[in-house]
Amino acid sequence: xxxxxxxxxxxxxxxxxxxxxxxxxxxxxxxxxxxxxxxxxxxxxxxxxxxxxxxxxxxxxxxxxxxxxxxxxxxxxxxxxxxxxxxxxxxxxxxxxxxxxxxxxxxxxxxxxxxxxxxxxxxxxxxxxxxxxxxxxxxxxxxxxxxxxxxxxxxxxxxxxxxxxxxxxxxxxxxxxxxxxxxxxxxxxxxxxxxxxxxxxxxxxxxxx
Amino acid sequence: xxxxxxxxxxxxxxxxxxxxxxxxxxxxxxxxxxxxxxxxxxxxxxxxxxxxxxxxxxxxxxxxxxxxxxxxxxxxxxxxxxxxxxxxxxxxxxxxxxxxxxxxxxxxxxxxxxxxxxxxxxxxxxxxxxxxxxxxxxxxxxxxxxxxxxxxxxxxxxxxxxxxxxxxxxxxxxxxxxxxxxxxxxxxxxxxxxxxxxxxxxxxxxxxx
DNA sequence: AGCTTGACACGAACAGTGTTCGTAGATAGA
DNA sequence: TCTATCTACGAACACTGTTCGTGTCAAGCT
Numbered sequence: 001x002x003x004x005x006x007x008x009x010x011x012x013x014x015x016x017x018x019x020x021x022x023x024x025x026x027x028x029x030x031x032x033x034x035x036x037x038x039x040x041x042x043x044x045x046x047x048x049x050x051x052x053x054x055x056x057x058x059x060x061x062x063x064x065x066x067x068x069x070x071x072x073x074x075x076x077x078x079x080x081x082x083x084x085x086x087x088x089x090x091x092x093x094x095x096x097x098x099x100x101x102x103x104x105x106x107x108x109x110x111x112x113x114x115x116x117x118x119x120x121x122x123x124x125x126x127x128x129x130x131x132x133x134x135x136x137x138x139x140x141x142x143x144x145x146x147x148x149x150x151x152x153x154x155x156x157x158x159x160x161x162x163x164x165x166x167x168x169x170x171x172x173x174x175x176x177x178x179x180x181x182x183x184x185x186x187x188x189x190x191x192x193x194x195x196x197x198x199x200x201x202x203x204x205x206x207x208x209x
Numbered sequence: 210x211x212x213x214x215x216x217x218x219x220x221x222x223x224x225x226x227x228x229x230x231x232x233x234x235x236x237x238x239x240x241x242x243x244x245x246x247x248x249x250x251x252x253x254x255x256x257x258x259x260x261x262x263x264x265x266x267x268x269x270x271x272x273x274x275x276x277x278x279x280x281x282x283x284x285x286x287x288x289x290x291x292x293x294x295x296x297x298x299x300x301x302x303x304x305x306x307x308x309x310x311x312x313x314x315x316x317x318x319x320x321x322x323x324x325x326x327x328x329x330x331x332x333x334x335x336x337x338x339x340x341x342x343x344x345x346x347x348x349x350x351x352x353x354x355x356x357x358x359x360x361x362x363x364x365x366x367x368x369x370x371x372x373x374x375x376x377x378x379x380x381x382x383x384x385x386x387x388x389x390x391x392x393x394x395x396x397x398x399x400x401x402x403x404x405x406x407x408x409x410x411x412x413x414x415x416x417x418x
Numbered sequence: 419a420g421c422t423t424g425a426c427a428c429g430a431a432c433a434g435t436g437t438t439c440g441t442a443g444a445t446a447g448a
Numbered sequence: 449t450c451t452a453t454c455t456a457c458g459a460a461c462a463c464t465g466t467t468c469g470t471g472t473c474a475a476g477c478t
Contacts, residue, residue: 022436032457034438043436094346095353099375104384107394111386123405125393130406134339137303137346144304166308175313177320184334185316196332197339200413207412231465241428243467252465 017088060109068117226297269318277326
């Protein structure tokens with residue numbers, strides 16, 4: 001069963017979550033689809049196992065009240081990188097119940113950091129929820145864009161330059177702000193947008209004390 | 210073609226986005242699946258049309274610099290309620306390219322409000338992106354929970370009391386903070402969590418001036 | 419009026435998906 | 449060695465989105 005989860009993660013890492021079908025996974029394991037149901041009750045169950053394995057890889061720091069911002073940001077970056085390493089898997093993470101032991105371990109770690117930073121318990125709980133939700137959504141969107149540019153015959157690639165031109169070519173009387181700030185709308189190398197939003201939320205949480 | 214979009218939205222409103230299949234939609238229209246492709250090139254295209262129609266319903270206020278926080282919050286609440294009115298449709302919204310005219314209209318309106326509030330252009334652009342992403346993710350999660358509690362033979366319902374008990378019954382030595390603050394983790398009537406996170410982000414954006 | 423042309427609609431089929439069932443094989447116990 | 453149990457798997461079912469070829473029906477032209 002460990003082998004099933006391992007090969008499933010391998011498929012997701014190389015071909016994306018969309019390609020993780022029971023038949024594809026069975027094919028890699030040189031067997032038929034029905035055999036998988038001896039080790040896994042469901043595909044939803046397989047998804048939970050994948051997320052669990054993924055969460056188990058995360059390293060949670062010992063809470064340090066002086067560095068709680070960097071610590072909580074570091075955990076979110078770890079989650080982000082894990083999600084992006086297995087493109088599309090964040091979709092499974094969004095759909096999962098907060099019951100799994102490994103995800104509870106992550107929640108416990110994040111909660112410990114926020115509380116050590118002096119954030120009020122209610123704010124800490126809600127901020128953690130918001131952070132997890134945002135990270136998953138960010139990675140889901142990123143993997144959707146990546147997948148769309150991968151297939152689609154590379155016609156609708158829509159890289160940043162193309163997007164910038166489209167924004168700038170809009171009728172200025174109907175879209176004055178979009179045309180004027182097309183550069184800002186399409187700005188952001190790497191994870192600048194991610195860093196910005198995380199700073200937004202963490203700074204906001206630090207005010208609930 | 211208008212009629213196709215209307216009936217599709219009706220199906221989503223009553224049975225959820227998962228139930229919106231080409232065959233189901235064709236069945237409601239008393240025809241076969243192939244006939245839909247005379248009006249719609251794709252299911253992705255249908256999704257875009259639905260989101261466009263949904264965005265067209267939103268009313269965007271004239272920017273008032275003195276009330277920009279309430280205004281931007283109001284727009285987000287409108288989007289949230291539209292998404293929740295058509296459960297699961299936020300998934301289509303997440304997957305959509307920011308090219309559609311109606312979504313651009315919404316972006317223009319939100320950007321106008323933020324800029325009128327004095328938020329720096331770069332921060333306004335990124336904050337708008339973060340807000341839209343969070344609202345979509347929040348509604349997607351909500352509809353997933355709702356769908357799970359709808360089917361599943363009502364066994365895994367996991368209402369708040371059940372979740373609270375599960376958190377409280379965890380081993381305290383492994384999960385000290387979760388067991389101690391189980392109440393806060395499961396707190397939140399209605400959209401308290403939503404309001405909290407929106408305030409987090411808007412307050413954070415207001416500091417970029 | 420008769421004929422042709424064109425556009426539209428649709429039944430059937432194809433390649434996929436997750437999942438289940440009955441059976442065949444292997445393995446362990448007496 | 450015989451039996452019993454349990455695992456593994458081929459085939460099938462009910463779905464999904466999508467396409468192809470055919471039919472039907474109306475309008476336009478001679």
